[in-house]
Amino acid sequence: MIKKLILVPISLFFECIVGFRNYLYTKKILNITKSNIPIISVGNIEVGGTGKTPFVISICKLLLDRQLNPLVITRGYNRKNKKSVYINKNSYQKFSANEIGDEPVHILAKLNGIDMIVDHNKSRAVLYANQLKNVDFIVLDDGFQSRYINKTIDIVLLNMKRPKKMYQLLPAGILREPIKSLKRSHLQYIIKGKDKLNLGAKKLNSNYTIYKYMNSKKEKISVLEDNCRLLSCCGIGDPLSFHETLKNLNINIAETLVFQNHVHYTKKRLILINEKLINCDGLITTYKDFVKFDKNFINNNLIYVVDINIVIDDKKLIDLIKTHE
Numbered sequence: 001m002i003k004k005l006i007l008v009p010i011s012l013f014f015e016c017i018v019g020f021r022n023y024l025y026t027k028k029i030l031n032i033t034k035s036n037i038p039i040i041s042v043g044n045i046e047v048g049g050t051g052k053t054p055f056v057i058s059i060c061k062l063l064l065d066r067q068l069n070p071l072v073i074t075r076g077y078n079r080k081n082k083k084s085v086y087i088n089k090n091s092y093q094k095f096s097a098n099e100i101g102d103e104p105v106h107i108l109a110k111l112n113g114i115d116m117i118v119d120h121n122k123s124r125a126v127l128y129a130n131q132l133k134n135v136d137f138i139v140l141d142d143g144f145q146s147r148y149i150n151k152t153i154d155i156v157l158l159n160m161k162r163p164k165k166m167y168q169l170l171p172a173g174i175l176r177e178p179i180k181s182l183k184r185s186h187l188q189y190i191i192k193g194k195d196k197l198n199l200g201a202k203k204l205n206s207n208y209t210i211y212k213y214m215n216s217k218k219e220k221i222s223v224l225e226d227n228c229r230l231l232s233c234c235g236i237g238d239p240l241s242f243h244e245t246l247k248n249l250n251i252n253i254a255e256t257l258v259f260q261n262h263v264h265y266t267k268k269r270l271i272l273i274n275e276k277l278i279n280c281d282g283l284i285t286t287y288k289d290f291v292k293f294d295k296n297f298i299n300n301n302l303i304y305v306v307d308i309n310i311v312i313d314d315k316k317l318i319d320l321i322k323t324h325e
Contacts, residue, residue: 007172015169018177022184025147032242032300033123036130037071038152038324040136043144045177047170048261049238050157051191051310053103053288056141056255057110058310062318068325069115073125074141076101078262084124089113097292102262103141105291110307122146128263136325144185145176153320156185158201159238160193166203167197187317191310192241205311208245213290213303221304229254230304231280232291233273234261242286245306277301 024030040059044050056061056072063070064241076085079101087095092108100118108114115135120126122140126149129138144156162174169175179197182188188201195201214217224230234242239258246253255276259269270293277283282302290298290305 004172011169011172014171015060015178018181019191020168022147022177022181030148032148032150033126034059034150035126035138035152037135039126039149040137040141040144040153040155040321041140041146041149041151042157043140043142043146044157044159045144045175045181046159046177046178047174047237049192049241050159050276051125051206051308052142052157052213053071053106053188054308055155055157055191055312056139057107058137058312060107060111062116062312063137063139063321064111066321066325068136068321070137070139071115071117071129071132071135072104072107072139072141073119073122073129074101074104074107074119075122076104077152078102078264079118082120084117084121084128086128087116087118089115092116098264102288102292106288109291110287118125123148126145131234132205133276139322152324153187153316154185156182156188156232158188158190158199159241160190160196161241162193163197181291186320187314189314192238202314204314207309209307209309210249211305211307212263213298216299223306224251225281228252228281229279230282230284231255231257231273231276233259233283234275235259235261237261242306245308246284249306251284253284263289263292265289265294265297268298269299270294273297294299 042052042056043138060070081099085100092113099103104116104118117125117129118267127136169177190203208222213223229252232246257276284304287305287307
């Protein structure tokens with residue numbers, strides 16, 4: 001009760017700040033960066049764990065299948081290099097998660113290279129992208145709150161697995177903006193859970209692929225070996241969802257390690273993981289985590305990677321893309 005009395009007033013103050021900021025952009029009092037290249041924004045109104053990265057990968061695949069060249073703009077959270085970095089699709093293997101962030105490396109690895117700008121200043125990145133040749137669409141990662149950019153298609157992803165009472169503004173709840181802000185978007189998709197708030201958002205399905213890495217070899221598998229006891233390890237925005245996925249896949253988890261989102265797998269953390277692996281047959285993790293392991297760690301351990309694929313089958317989105325091709 002005391003916690004509620006403290007947090008709710010702070011949330012109301014936060015709502016005033018968010019509302020005033022949105023008002024300034026709606027009335028065009030604050031400057032908005034425009035682009036000659038159509039921009040597809042992928043964002044959320046919640047704190048973490050809505051599936052933005054796999055959705056960005058899926059939207060890029062959709063564009064590539066239509067013979068369109070996307071360029072991804074992303075901030076690159078928790079990277080050590082804060083400079084603006086342009087990555088050509090032919091040179092993506094030169095960059096590490098320490099340099100550009102785990103999510104950019106994840107996206108580049110899954111798409112076997114794609115044009116990308118990693119920059120905390122998204123307006124600067126948009127202006128730079130407009131100077132490049134052969135860019136048909138800009139895919140703006142985590143762009144819903146970026147009111148300072150004029151977006152062509154504004155998409156919001158939702159995680160509806162959390163308790164209903166959590167859908168309040170920070171810090172009382174998990175929302176970065178009020179639910180009513182969704183009317184600003186063109187499309188809303190539920191990635192996890194069901195529409196418990198009756199928002200009318202479309203539910204998108206996901207499927208999973210498991211890859212086995214052993215002795216420097218990669219293998220796509222359908223089932224794990226019987227009686228294989230694994231260490232679950234992740235550092236993502238929604239670890240509970242990952243654990244639920246493992247449970248649904250009937251994977252035998254002997255031990256669990258959870259790190260903070262965007263974790264760097266330092267030598268100290270890898271030593272801790274190796275200590276836990278003594279009593280396990282191998283490690284199971286997410287693709288986002290896997291791309292941050294060093295080669296020696298990968299080569300010396302049995303690692304299973306769960307890769308999520310979001311199925312984009314919405315005619316409304318495809319029609320919007322067609323309009324701006």
